[in-house]
Amino acid sequence: MTGTALPVVEIGCADVPVLKERGQREVFCGLTGIVWLHRKMQDAFFLVVGSRTCAHLIQSAAGVMIFAEPRFATAILGDRDLAGLADCNEELDRVVRQLLGRRPDISTLFLVGSCPSEVIKLDLSRAAQRLSTEYRGRVRILSYSGSGIETTFTQGEDACLRALVPEMPAASTASPALLVAGTLADVVEDQFSRLFQELGIGPVQFFPPRRAAQLPSVGPGTQVLLAQPFLNETARALQARGATLLEAPYPLGVEGTTAWLRAAATAFHVAPERFASAIAGPAQRARSALARYRGDLEGKRVFFFPDSQLEIPLARFLARECGVSLLEVGTPYLDRTLVAAELPLLPRTTLSEGQDVEKQLDRCVAQRPDLTVCGLGLANPLEARGLRTKWSIELVFSPIQGFDQAADLAELFARPMQRAARLRV
Amino acid sequence: MQLTLWTYEGPPHVGAMRVATSMRGVHYVLHAPQGDTYADLLFTMIERRGERPPVTYTTFQARDLGGDTANLVVSAVREAYTRFQPQALLVGESCTAELIQDQAGALAMGMQLPVPVVPLDLPSYSKKENWGASETFYHLTRAMVGTERRARPVAPSAEGGRRPRANLLGPSALGFRCRDDVREVTALLASVGVDVHVVAPLGATPAALATLTDADFNVLLYPEIAQTTASWLQRVHGMPSVTTVPIGVGATREFLREVGRVAGVAVEQGIEGAESRLPWYSRSVDSTYLTGKRVFIFADGTHALAAARIAREELGFTVVGLGTYAREMAREVREAATALGLEALITDDYLTVEEAITAAAPELVLGTQMERHIAKRLHLPCAVISGPFHVQDVPARHSPQMGWEGANVIFDAWVHPLMMGLEEHLLMMFREDFEFADGAGASHLHAAPKSPEVSAADPASAATPRGAEGAATAALAVAASAAASAAAPVGTDALWSSDGERELKKIPFFVRKKARLNTERFAKERGIATITVDTLYEAKAHYGK
Numbered sequence: 016m017t018g019t020a021l022p023v024v025e026i027g028c029a030d031v032p033v034l035k036e037r038g039q040r041e042v043f044c045g046l047t048g049i050v051w052l053h054r055k056m057q058d059a060f061f062l063v064v065g066s067r068t069c070a071h072l073i074q075s076a077a078g079v080m081i082f083a084e085p086r087f088a089t090a091i092l093g094d095r096d097l098a099g100l101a102d103c104n105e106e107l108d109r110v111v112r113q114l115l116g117r118r119p120d121i122s123t124l125f126l127v128g129s130c131p132s133e134v135i136k137l138d139l140s141r142a143a144q145r146l147s148t149e150y151r152g153r154v155r156i157l158s159y160s161g162s163g164i165e166t167t168f169t170q171g172e173d174a175c176l177r178a179l180v181p182e183m184p185a186a187s188t189a190s191p192a193l194l195v196a197g198t199l200a201d202v203v204e205d206q207f208s209r210l211f212q213e214l215g216i217g218p219v220q221f222f223p224p225r226r227a228a229q230l231p232s233v234g235p236g237t238q239v240l241l242a243q244p245f246l247n248e249t250a251r252a253l254q255a256r257g258a259t260l261l262e263a264p265y266p267l268g269v270e271g272t273t274a275w276l277r278a279a280a281t282a283f284h285v286a287p288e289r290f291a292s293a294i295a296g297p298a299q300r301a302r303s304a305l306a307r308y309r310g311d312l313e314g315k316r317v318f319f320f321p322d323s324q325l326e327i328p329l330a331r332f333l334a335r336e337c338g339v340s341l342l343e344v345g346t347p348y349l350d351r352t353l354v355a356a357e358l359p360l361l362p363r364t365t366l367s368e369g370q371d372v373e374k375q376l377d378r379c380v381a382q383r384p385d386l387t388v389c390g391l392g393l394a395n396p397l398e399a400r401g402l403r404t405k406w407s408i409e410l411v412f413s414p415i416q417g418f419d420q421a422a423d424l425a426e427l428f429a430r431p432m433q434r435a436a437r438l439r440v
Numbered sequence: 441m442q443l444t445l446w447t448y449e450g451p452p453h454v455g456a457m458r459v460a461t462s463m464r465g466v467h468y469v470l471h472a473p474q475g476d477t478y479a480d481l482l483f484t485m486i487e488r489r490g491e492r493p494p495v496t497y498t499t500f501q502a503r504d505l506g507g508d509t510a511n512l513v514v515s516a517v518r519e520a521y522t523r524f525q526p527q528a529l530l531v532g533e534s535c536t537a538e539l540i541q542d543q544a545g546a547l548a549m550g551m552q553l554p555v556p557v558v559p560l561d562l563p564s565y566s567k568k569e570n571w572g573a574s575e576t577f578y579h580l581t582r583a584m585v586g587t588e589r590r591a592r593p594v595a596p597s598a599e600g601g602r603r604p605r606a607n608l609l610g611p612s613a614l615g616f617r618c619r620d621d622v623r624e625v626t627a628l629l630a631s632v633g634v635d636v637h638v639v640a641p642l643g644a645t646p647a648a649l650a651t652l653t654d655a656d657f658n659v660l661l662y663p664e665i666a667q668t669t670a671s672w673l674q675r676v677h678g679m680p681s682v683t684t685v686p687i688g689v690g691a692t693r694e695f696l697r698e699v700g701r702v703a704g705v706a707v708e709q710g711i712e713g714a715e716s717r718l719p720w721y722s723r724s725v726d727s728t729y730l731t732g733k734r735v736f737i738f739a740d741g742t743h744a745l746a747a748a749r750i751a752r753e754e755l756g757f758t759v760v761g762l763g764t765y766a767r768e769m770a771r772e773v774r775e776a777a778t779a780l781g782l783e784a785l786i787t788d789d790y791l792t793v794e795e796a797i798t799a800a801a802p803e804l805v806l807g808t809q810m811e812r813h814i815a816k817r818l819h820l821p822c823a824v825i826s827g828p829f830h831v832q833d834v835p836a837r838h839s840p841q842m843g844w845e846g847a848n849v850i851f852d853a854w855v856h857p858l859m860m861g862l863e864e865h866l867l868m869m870f871r872e873d874f875e876f877a878d879g880a881g882a883s884h885l886h887a888a889p890k891s892p893e894v895s896a897a898d899p900a901s902a903a904t905p906r907g908a909e910g911a912a913t914a915a916l917a918v919a920a921s922a923a924a925s926a927a928a929p930v931g932t933d934a935l936w937s938s939d940g941e942r943e944l945k946k947i948p949f950f951v952r953k954k955a956r957l958n959t960e961r962f963a964k965e966r967g968i969a970t971i972t973v974d975t976l977y978e979a980k981a982h983y984g985k
Contacts, residue, residue: 039516040499044475064441066535066564071450072478091442094565097539106441113443130473130536133502163475164502164536373496373523392480392492399490 027359028327031366033349038371041392042321042347044163045171046129047076051412052175052223053086055198058122059227061087062114063161064107064139065129076408086121088114092131103137104145111146115154123227125175128160155182155227167347169245169324169411172198176223179230180252183222186234193219193279194231194258196250197243200414201225207266207417210276213293216283233258238282240275242266242416244353245324264356266416267325267424268332269301274356297418304422305336311429313338318379320389321345321370322407327354329388329410329424331361337425342382343367345375386431403431446790446810448765448828452562452572453534454479459576459665460530461493461613462641466580467526468495469517471509471544472534483613486831493613496520498544500537510542517548521555528580528646529553532560556583556646568788570664570740570766573612577641578668584649590677593654596703604634604703605655606682609670610662611642616743616827618642620840621661625686628843629659632696632710634703641665653677657702661685661842662742664766687746689716689754689847716844718851722755730855734954736761736802738785738793738811739826741769743841747806747825748776750850761785761800763793765808790814801953804858809833819949821857825850934963940971958983 046069049061063069070089090110096103107126115121124146126139139158146156159174160166166174176196186192193216195207204221211219220231237258241250242265250260263278264271273294280290317339319326326346333339341364349368351358367375372393379387380400387397387404394404405428415424449455453470460468461483470476477497483489496519498512513531521529531548545559558579562572596604606629611618619642626636637655638648652658657680658670673679680702686695693711700707721727735757737747744764751757762777763785764770770786777784785796794814797805805815805822809830815822824833825841840846936944940959947955955976962979963971 038499039477039497040474041477041480042474043478044473046475047478067444067447067449067451067568068453068476068535068564070444070447071454072475074446075478075482085445089444089447091444091447092565093441094563096441097565103441110441110443130475131539134505134536134539162502163473164500164505167474373519390481391485392477393484395484395488395490396492 026363028361028363028366029358031358031363034365034367036367036369036371036374038369039373040167040321040347040370041372041390042370043076043168043390044072044130045161045166045168045174046073046127046163047168048161048171048175049073049087049127050076051198052172055225056123056223056227057086057225058120059086059125060114060118060121060123061125061127062111063087063089063127063129064132064137065089065092065127066131067091069129069131092135097135100135100137103135104142107137107142108146108149111156115150121154123155123157125178126156126158127175128158128162130162130164133160133162133164157182167324168322169243172243173246173248176246176249177252179223179227180233180249180256183230183256184232185256186232186236189234189236191236191238191283192232192234193217193283194222194233194237194239194253195219195242196222196239196246196253197241198223199242199416203414203416203420206419210293210297211279214276214280214283214285214290216279216285238279240279241353242275243325244328244350244357247350247353250353262356264331264360265325265328267328268336268421269298269305269418270336270360271328271332272301272416272418272421273298294418301418301421305425308422308425308429309337311432312425315339315385315432316342316382317428318342318382318384318387319344319346320375320379320387320393320407321347321367322388322390323411324348324350325407325410326388327357327361327366330364331357332421332424333428334362334364335360336421337428339386339428341365342384343375343378345370386428388428403435405431442789444789446813448788448790448808448810449569450479450482451535451564452567452569452575453532453560453564454482455569455572455574455665456530456532456560456562456576457483457493457495458569458573458613458615459580459641460495461489462611463644463646465527465645465647466494466530467520467524467528468493468530468532469513469520469544469548470495470497470532470534471513471516471537471542472497472499473536474499474501476534476536486829487614487834488831489613494524494526498537505540509537509540510547513542513544513547514551517551517553521553526555526646528556528558528583530558530560530576530580532562533564535564538564558583571768573665574668574768577609577612577665578672580646581640581649581652581669582672584646585652585673585677587676590653592678593656596656602635604657604705605637606634606699606703607637607652607655607658608639608661609658610660610664610666611639612662612665613642614827615642615662615665616740616825616829616833617839617841617846618662620838621842621846623838624840624843624845625659625661628686628692628696628710629699631713632699632703632707633705634699653679655679657682659699664740664742664768667768685742685746686842687743687846688750688850689714689718689844690749691746692716692843692847714844716847718754718847721851727756727855730858731756733757733804733858734760734800734802735804735806736797736800736811737825738763738765738797738805738807740764740808741766741773743826744773745769745776746841748780750847751806751854752780754847755851755854757804760802761796763787763796801957803951803954804854806854823853823857825853934960934968934971934975936971937973939973940976943973943976955980 053061126143128139143156143158157178159178161171222231233256235257239253239258240261261278263275266272266275326344330341330344343365345367388407397404414420460466483493496516498516500509531545533544548557596602611622659682660666660670670681682698684695684698686692696707735751741764748762751759759780764773765788774784805811805820806825809828812822839849959976959979
């Protein structure tokens with residue numbers, strides 16, 4: 016791998032027929048995004064308006080209650096709330112008052128819609144407007160839906176960021192500025208900031224910001240580089256505010272990171288020599304770190320269950336940089352615009368969209384992959400059948416983007432193999 | 441609408457899942473949107489189950505609404521039946537499906553499947569997990585046993601060639617230590633000549649439920665889940681129940697005596713031959729330091745009641761708080777609290793529990809995973825005694841709560857987090873030793889608590905906004921503390937002199953909160969404006985240790 020050229024595979028997945036499935040989905044709903052979003056934006060609070068199930072889901076999905084101090088809560092609907100929407104709105108106002116009274120440190124409050132609030136047609140955007148008037152100048156109150164009838168897992172982040180876009184200040188000039196969209200670990204943001212600086216690209220802003228009160232600006236000069244492959248609505252909303260969307264693979268692995276940075280470099284007219292010299296060091300470091308895990312992964316057969324939308328870029332990284340062979344790559348939904356630069360790079364494989372979990376398990380078990388990437392509900396049952404697994408949720412919660420995380424990413428997949436090799440019980 | 445940070449119980453359909461997952465040969469079709477499958481991971485992760493819960497979710501989406509969500513139910517039921525071939529099928533709805541009113545249960549009933557189909561009507565907006573489990577177990581049992589009164593088995597006798605038989609009702613998936621309690625209670629019953637017929641729901645099949653009435657009596661191990669079923673079996677089929685839950689030495693003795701009465705067997709020999717070390721461990725001199733330790737108990741009904749009795753009668757603690765989130769058992773817990781001179785805390789609001797614990801300033805918290813969080817924040821020792829619990833509370837080793845061995849496990853689990861007697865004395869005596877800094881934890885525990893003085897053990901920081909964490913919390917708490925002292929003269933509360941404050945710091949942190957509160961109360965009652973070193977010692981003399 017050269018790190019500068021980006022060879023399209025002979026037969027990629029751009030035109031591969033997709034296996035579309037409709038059935039039981041073993042995938043979280045969009046509420047789950049709150050688990051990382053409430054950590055990323057330190058002055059934001061997420062109030063789910065939903066059922067006891069919603070409250071139970073978030074605390075269970077969060078690694079089962081790891082944080083004693085959440086910046087999220089649920090306004091649990093009761094029988095009386097279902098009886099009359101007028102009262103329901105009053106109740107919501109009361110709960111918001113109670114919450115904001117307790118949390119004077121909150122600058123942005125998201126009212127998050129759920130399946131029940133959608134079905135009873137509780138208008139949270141109107142509630143947000145109403146409450147915004149009451150709290151003007153102190154708390155910004157926004158709404159989005161994380162309901163399972165409308166969103167899957169990471170689409171919750173898309174919906175949340177989409178709700179923030181109208182709040183972003185207009186850029187004061189039309190001169191080019193880079194906006195990196197999609198939650199990244201703070202350490203990864205810092206690494207990318209240094210690289211952009213090295214490349215002479217600036218100003219650079221990240222979205223979501225670490226403080227919701229300090230939103231980046233957007234305008235005709237804004238060049239949007241997506242750091243996550245699930246921000247369809249957000250990207251469109253940014254485009255509607257004049258921003259330009261840069262097409263690139265996602266910054267996973269040396270190759271992905273290089274191509275992702277190059278998309279920005281090209282848009283900012285960075286000289287090829289400057290680009291090459293800026294990334295040479297980190298890319299070389301990443302390649303040698305990555306080589307350590309190649310032995311564990313090369314030739315291994317990997318099966319992806321749909322989970323976070325990261326499946327296609329992850330599969331591309333594993334296939335091209337770690338030498339795995341892909342049995343099936345499942346994705347909750349296939350958004351061809353968002354993965355336009357990824358699909359041609361992905362070696363031909365079975366691409367599946369949606370899920371019928373029983374049938375997919377049949378396919379998986381029949382093929383006996385060396386590694387199955389799946390959610391927490393499936394992992395132990397597959398392990399019990401002698402299959403090695405990787406929890407996909409860890410890939411959403413870990414810093415995996417960029418050069419200096421490329422080897423960490425490979426290690427996450429190599430660890431189950433190494434563990435299996437060690438155990439003699 | 442209720443503002444909720446953490447919830448003690450999930451929705452009622454999760455209770456139904458617990459029953460389905462406990463059993464073999466049962467399948468549950470749940471009309472639910474995407475996302476509700478999260479509940480699978482409770483079982484596969486917390487309990488490390490190697491099988492998925494036997495649940496099929498219809499997974500409807502927004503675009504199905506107003507269209508044919510009902511058809512999704514029918515096809516999901518058909519596919520689940522064909523694939524899993526269960527002996528009985530449960531069909532129900534999660535909270536969202538309840539709103540769209542497809543009547544999933546009735547639809548499935550109309551499909552003429554060759555196995556019993558049990559429709560579950562579990563109102564999600566008023567009921568919770570344990571209730572859902574109880575209802576599910578009841579309806580399934582009722583479907584399998586039938587409502588026509590069954591003949592009682594011929595009384596057991598040596599000549600008849602059989603010993604008395606009991607069913608163990610209540611143990612379930614995600615129940616606290618149920619796996620180990622079943623083993624322990626089975627051995628306990630065997631020790632007095634009673635056989636176990638069916639354990640349910642844990643490990644039972646629908647076919648086994650159909651034979652429940654072949655046993656002589658039922659043992660109600662977990663009333664939250666089994667009370668309704670046991671009452672019905674008693675009322676309709678004339679089966680007596682043993683209702684003492686054998687957690688703790690005293691309760692285990694009473695349990696055996698009740699078994700003796702119901703089954704007509706001699707139990708005194710079994711009681712004398714008991715192999716619990718708790719009584720001797722508790723009487724040994726090393727345990728003297730446990731005397732009067734202030735303990736706060738909050739759990740499900742069964743474990744809260746048991747813990748209150750053990751704490752008081754078997755370990756010599758002082759119970760300073762008792763409560764439960766299980767409203768179904770509120771009456772019993774209230775009675776127990778009254779007997780202890782306390783007002784029971786009946787709530788499912790985590791914040792209320794946190795407030796109550798902070799105010800009670802206990803030396804040990806016995807609770808659920810939630811109270812573990814609270815205790816961690818307050819830098820208090822804690823043991824988990826009931827669900828909801830974390831993966832770490834599902835130990836690999838045999839670790840029951842019930843029976844003689846259960847009492848041993850409880851002694852260890854509750855005493856371990858506390859500071860040892862002599863260590864406590866040394867900390868008291870040599871406060872100025874530089875290695876006895878605030879926050880020096882018990883030396884046999886690895887993780888020493890950090891900076892207790894700025895924790896919520898300090899009353900000022902209880903009012904600290906919860907947003908800030910780590911260093912920010914510390915900083916805010918200090919600020920809040922300073923603000924509170926500055927404001928003190930305005931109110932009626934006494935102000936600490938700097939000497940008094942310094943002397944207070946010489947008291948180890950794990951009792952300092954109580955000393956502070958007692959001294960302030962003492963000063964207030966006597967109208968003392970400034971708390972000096974003397975006030976501190978006068979209060980100490982007044983209240984005792």
